[in-house]
Amino acid sequence: MRPIIELEGIAKRYRLGRIGATSIRDSIDRTWHRVHGKSSDGRLAKADFWALRDLSFAVNRGEMVGVIGQNGAGKSTLLKILSRITEPTRGEAVLRGRPASLLEVGTGFHPDLSGRENIFLNGAILGMRRHEIRAKFDEIVAFAEVEEFIDTPVKRYSSGMYVRLAFAVAAHLEPEILLVDEVLAVGDAAFQKKCLGKMGEVAREGRTILFVSHNMASILALCERVVLLKKGKLLGNGPTQEVVRDYLKSTIEEEIVDLEQRSDRKGDGSARLLSCKVESVDSGHFVSSSSRMKFTLAYKSDRPLRHVRFLVTIYDYNNTGIYLFDSDAVGGIPEKLPAEGVVTCATDPINLTPGRCYINLALFRGTAMADHVEQATSFDVEADEFYQTGRMPPREWVLCLLQHQWSLQEGPP
Amino acid sequence: MHDVMTTGQESDFEIRIRPNQGWLRIDLRALWEFRDLLALLVRRDLVARYQQTALGPAWAIVQPLAMTLVFTLVFGKLAGISTDRLPPVLFYLCGLLVWNYHAQTFQLTGGTFTSNVELFGKVYFPRLIVPFAVALSNLIAFVIEAAIFAIFWCYYKFFTAAGAQFGTDARLLLAPLVLLQVAAVSVGAGLIVASCTAKYRDLRHALPLIVQVWLYLTPVIYPLSKVPARWQWAMALNPLAPPVEMMRFLLLGRGEVNAGQYFCSSALAAFLFLAGVMIFQRTERTFIDTV
Numbered sequence: 001m002r003p004i005i006e007l008e009g010i011a012k013r014y015r016l017g018r019i020g021a022t023s024i025r026d027s028i029d030r031t032w033h034r035v036h037g038k039s040s041d042g043r044l045a046k047a048d049f050w051a052l053r054d055l056s057f058a059v060n061r062g063e064m065v066g067v068i069g070q071n072g073a074g075k076s077t078l079l080k081i082l083s084r085i086t087e088p089t090r091g092e093a094v095l096r097g098r099p100a101s102l103l104e105v106g107t108g109f110h111p112d113l114s115g116r117e118n119i120f121l122n123g124a125i126l127g128m129r130r131h132e133i134r135a136k137f138d139e140i141v142a143f144a145e146v147e148e149f150i151d152t153p154v155k156r157y158s159s160g161m162y163v164r165l166a167f168a169v170a171a172h173l174e175p176e177i178l179l180v181d182e183v184l185a186v187g188d189a190a191f192q193k194k195c196l197g198k199m200g201e202v203a204r205e206g207r208t209i210l211f212v213s214h215n216m217a218s219i220l221a222l223c224e225r226v227v228l229l230k231k232g233k234l235l236g237n238g239p240t241q242e243v244v245r246d247y248l249k250s251t252i253e254e255e256i257v258d259l260e261q262r263s264d265r266k267g268d269g270s271a272r273l274l275s276c277k278v279e280s281v282d283s284g285h286f287v288s289s290s291s292r293m294k295f296t297l298a299y300k301s302d303r304p305l306r307h308v309r310f311l312v313t314i315y316d317y318n319n320t321g322i323y324l325f326d327s328d329a330v331g332g333i334p335e336k337l338p339a340e341g342v343v344t345c346a347t348d349p350i351n352l353t354p355g356r357c358y359i360n361l362a363l364f365r366g367t368a369m370a371d372h373v374e375q376a377t378s379f380d381v382e383a384d385e386f387y388q389t390g391r392m393p394p395r396e397w398v399l400c401l402l403q404h405q406w407s408l409q410e411g412p413p
Numbered sequence: 414m415h416d417v418m419t420t421g422q423e424s425d426f427e428i429r430i431r432p433n434q435g436w437l438r439i440d441l442r443a444l445w446e447f448r449d450l451l452a453l454l455v456r457r458d459l460v461a462r463y464q465q466t467a468l469g470p471a472w473a474i475v476q477p478l479a480m481t482l483v484f485t486l487v488f489g490k491l492a493g494i495s496t497d498r499l500p501p502v503l504f505y506l507c508g509l510l511v512w513n514y515h516a517q518t519f520q521l522t523g524g525t526f527t528s529n530v531e532l533f534g535k536v537y538f539p540r541l542i543v544p545f546a547v548a549l550s551n552l553i554a555f556v557i558e559a560a561i562f563a564i565f566w567c568y569y570k571f572f573t574a575a576g577a578q579f580g581t582d583a584r585l586l587l588a589p590l591v592l593l594q595v596a597a598v599s600v601g602a603g604l605i606v607a608s609c610t611a612k613y614r615d616l617r618h619a620l621p622l623i624v625q626v627w628l629y630l631t632p633v634i635y636p637l638s639k640v641p642a643r644w645q646w647a648m649a650l651n652p653l654a655p656p657v658e659m660m661r662f663l664l665l666g667r668g669e670v671n672a673g674q675y676f677c678s679s680a681l682a683a684f685l686f687l688a689g690v691m692i693f694q695r696t697e698r699t700f701i702d703t704v
Binding site: 014080081082083084085086087088089090091092093094095096098099101103104107108110112113117120121124125126127129130 | 535
């Protein structure tokens with residue numbers, strides 16, 4: 001039997017200079033400058049960006065295949081092409097079965113329509129026929145647990161109800177091929193489990209699923225095979241355990257940031273920071289809100305050192321300082337250090353909201369600054385079960401998380 | 414971008430996804446498969462338009478009446494522009510019946526890409542469904558306006574002296590054909606504008622201007638016969654002018670459209686529609702990359 005999904009030499013180019021709609025004036029301006037042989041504002045000069053390069057692989061009927069890779073590896077572009085949202089620049093993909101894609105739940109939901117009407121609308125947008133939806137209707141409503149509110153406009157739903165209803169429709173699609181993006185990252189933990197269960201069920205029924213995720217736990221739980229992408233290229237394709245292990249190993253190796261090439265550093269240079277490695281103590285690569293972290297710094301000097309002070313500062317994207325790990329303030333570094341060595345700094349759970357953090361490093365000898373590297377590296381904090389509810393505030397609101405309890409005090413105030 | 418074709422026993426069909434090919438790739442089968450979506454989008458459009466408004470669908474009544482009142486006062490009484498010996502109210506209402514359908518459909522389909530970025534970025538379905546749904550949902554407003562027109566028509570016919578000046582007969586049955594031609598123009602022009610705005614966002618600001626100018630170039634507030642003979646050929650180039658006049662002829666029995674003009678406008682309507690669909694298809698395939 002021929003594979004149900006077959007990709008051959010799929011490549012996708014984005015023209016960086018042309019991303020974003022333009023105005024007619026811009027266009028005339030650019031054409032003018034192109035004719036006259038120079039770039040108007042440098043935008044033309046920028047190279048094309050290949051999000052996918054000659055990607056070829058196949059998926060067999062009934063397989064559940066995971067797609068993993070770091071941000072920018074081309075996972076979403078791949079799903080967009082297979083979902084027919086955009087077309088490839090080169091190559092060909094063949095789908096030998098009815099596809100449905102789930103890049104988001106609740107696509108096309110209209111706030112003024114009732115839950116009932118939205119089920120039909122959303123189902124139709126996802127490719128279901130009216131009679132199919134009607135046949136599944138009661139099951140969908142029961143899955144979403146919104147029976148009493150089914151004739152209420154969805155704008156009056158709580159966000160939890162909204163997401164449950166949206167996922168319920170999607171979960172009851174019966175395509176031969178299901179393309180799923182990270183949609184499980186929504187909803188509370190219990191509901192996420194239910195969705196994962198439903199997806200496992202779907203796979204057992206013999207449908208083919210292509211599943212993009214950052215969540216290694218769900219990839220390991222659901223997929224037999226994994227495709228690993230890196231910078232638009234196929235880096236691995238095989239049994240889940242093996243490829244995930246390779247992936248985690250490669251990302252950890254990559255995480256040792258070489259600082260020797262950095263010329264934008266300050267300090268007298270009497271000692272240098274050579275490299276730094278950022279990791280999560282508990283989960284290996286992924287740093288999440290309740291991770292304890294470990295920073296490993298390698299340094300070098302031409303003679304043994306005395307009174308050395310190491311500083312690791314964590315910043316957010318606004319350059320607001322979040323944490324300062326100072327070896328002088330805490331102690332633990334002996335007074336005399338060899339000329340070359342490695343120091344580590346281990347932390348308690350970091351309690352940060354999901355988002356990117358930047359690291360500055362500094363090395364002092366006494367009061368003299370020997371080395372200082374700004375933005376030595378960065379790391380992303382992923383959301384986790386910090387509050388055990390599947391919810392947490394976004395980075396736009398706050399930086400830090402703190403365990404706390406709410407309770408009702410009986411009686412009048 | 415993708416063909417659907419029937420193959421052996423393995424599966425019903427096969428979808429081939431490959432780059433950029435040809436201008437005429439209209440997937441009629443997919444359009445047919447998504448016909449339920451068309452019906453649901455029509456319903457969504459109606460709810461979205463009328464749900465949170467105080468008067469609801471009554472807006473479809475208020476708008477043409479207010480316009481007719483203004484036209485009667487300004488163009489009829491003040492400027493003294495001829496209404497072809499017809500009661501001014503009927504004359505303007507009839508023109509607006511066609512014009513409003515066109516203006517609404519044109520403007521809404523013209524925004525197909527800009528107002529559906531979210532949807533188009535997340536899921537595939539034949540994009541043409543969206544403008545077609547707009548053309549259909551606007552029929553509701555058209556029917557409401559037609560009902561008002563019918564009421565005024567009866568009043569003038571049976572209760573005023575002007576009743577002898579106008580009338581209709583079996584030719585009324587041709588009115589849906591005229592409307593179909595208008596819809597082809599509105600959707601065709603709308604799709605072209607939609608495709609252009611996908612690349613050039615500033616065209617969005619030009620849309621209201623186009624609509625306004627187009628109104629004055631169309632015999633809505635004046636009869637086609639008042640256009641000087643040496644400019645009559647130009648009116649044939651406005652694919653809306655002959656249908657508006659024709660509608661007046663069908664419903665009120667007055668209006669001068671020559672066969673040449675009408676044929677020319679029908680051909681233009683067909684051309685606009687096909688060109689619109691083709692340009693739209695080409696744009697839709699990579700539109701989302703430019704967002």
